[in-house]
Amino acid sequence: xxxxxxxxxxxxxxxxxxxxxxxxxxxxxxxxxxxxxxxxxxxxxxxxxxxxxxxxxxxxxxxxxxxxxxxxxxxxxxxxxxxxxxxxxxxxxxxxxxxxxxxxxxxxxxxxxxxxxxxxxxxxxxxxxxxxxxxxxxxxxxxxxxxxxxxxxxxxxxxxxxxxxxxxxxxxxxxxxxxxxxxxxxxxxxxxxxxxxxxxxxxxxxxxxxxxxxxxxxxxxxxxxxxxxxxxxxxxxxxxxxxxxxxxxxxxxxxxxxxxxxxxxxxxxxxxxxxxxxxxxxxxxxxxxxxxxxxxxxxxxxxxxxxxxxxxxxxxxxxxxxxxxxxxxxxxxxxxxxxxxxxxxxxxxxxxxxxxxxxxxxxx
Numbered sequence: 001x002x003x004x005x006x007x008x009x010x011x012x013x014x015x016x017x018x019x020x021x022x023x024x025x026x027x028x029x030x031x032x033x034x035x036x037x038x039x040x041x042x043x044x045x046x047x048x049x050x051x052x053x054x055x056x057x058x059x060x061x062x063x064x065x066x067x068x069x070x071x072x073x074x075x076x077x078x079x080x081x082x083x084x085x086x087x088x089x090x091x092x093x094x095x096x097x098x099x100x101x102x103x104x105x106x107x108x109x110x111x112x113x114x115x116x117x118x119x120x121x122x123x124x125x126x127x128x129x130x131x132x133x134x135x136x137x138x139x140x141x142x143x144x145x146x147x148x149x150x151x152x153x154x155x156x157x158x159x160x161x162x163x164x165x166x167x168x169x170x171x172x173x174x175x176x177x178x179x180x181x182x183x184x185x186x187x188x189x190x191x192x193x194x195x196x197x198x199x200x201x202x203x204x205x206x207x208x209x210x211x212x213x214x215x216x217x218x219x220x221x222x223x224x225x226x227x228x229x230x231x232x233x234x235x236x237x238x239x240x241x242x243x244x245x246x247x248x249x250x251x252x253x254x255x256x257x258x259x260x261x262x263x264x265x266x267x268x269x270x271x272x273x274x275x276x277x278x279x280x281x282x283x284x285x286x287x288x289x290x291x292x293x294x295x296x297x298x299x300x301x302x303x304x305x306x307x308x309x310x311x312x313x314x315x316x317x318x319x320x321x322x323x324x325x326x327x328x329x330x331x332x333x334x335x336x337x338x339x340x341x342x343x344x345x346x347x348x349x350x351x352x353x354x355x356x357x358x359x360x361x362x363x364x
Contacts, residue, residue: 010292018103034067041058069087070087072331079331080331099319103304114237114290115230116233117287119228135170143155153199161190277292
């Protein structure tokens with residue numbers, strides 16, 4: 001699967017989960033849903049089921065649920081009047097529940113994806129807790145052609161049983177042991193079949209100049225990495241998501257400021273930048289892709305929480321203001337504010353994309 005398709009799959013899943021949460025939250029408070037769409041623009045596929053028109057639209061960069069009562073209605077004389085049914089009749093707690101459900105869903109999906117990535121690759125626990133995973137033993141991951149290791153017959157996959165008197169060292173311990181040798185370096189190895197052998201050579205080698213660091217010519221890796229149970233990874237991933245909210249909000253603010261000033265920013269990314277990140281992750285394996293997908297879900301959740309009109313956070317803010325003032329704004333005024341907010345967000349996405357493309361095709 002190409003990086004672009006992987007990115008679309010990640011975004012499609014995030015949007016689907018987000019909108020499904022809005023749909024379920026609306027139904028949970030007795031609110032019907034007129035339409036459920038993944039994507040914007042021309043409708044490619046539609047089907048009516050359980051009173052809702054389900055749509056797949058051409059531009060997979062978002063989605064929406066169409067709830068009755070969120071927009072003013074046309075009165076008998078053709079003027080706009082406030083809706084008196086659907087979303088409009090809900091109390092503030094029910095409105096906030098419907099609006100925040102998508103954010104909660106993206107946080108939950110992000111935590112599940114991150115926990116899965118940590119379970120598959122325990123080294124990613126450093127992301128959630130800052131702790132390096134516990135490792136045991138050392139294996140030779142690679143041997144440099146023409147090196148002393150190759151002349152001794154060391155092979156990729158060999159486990160270091162003992163080196164310079166240190167039994168079953170971790171990679172850092174093996175390197176430290178080599179550095180402390182004066183005279184003869186002795187290494188006891190075990191191959192994949194379980195056969196042990198011992199090799200040795202003068203150390204430092206005679207061809208090493210004074211002051212030069214002697215190199216054996218191997219790449220070392222942990223033999224075993226302590227596994228992280230999924231339940232532990234999920235708890236740590238959930239806690240990480242909550243702790244990261246202030247940092248992500250700050251990143252959005254700084255990033256948008258830099259983009260608007262024309263400097264560009266590594267703290268926010270458009271479609272081009274995200275496809276590039278997915279491409280790099282895909283070359284390594286499934287765990288990095290899951291890690292990136294989790295961060296995209298967290299970012300979408302936090303972005304939707306920002307008090308920007310048109311986003312969930314902006315709608316929550318306006319709903320709270322209306323409840324506090326005890327009366328709605330003039331019919332159509334909220335919709336204008338939300339429309340301007342959405343246009344601003346789209347303009348930012350276009351600007352970020354343009355800056356990414358200019359950087360991509362810039363000479364040098």
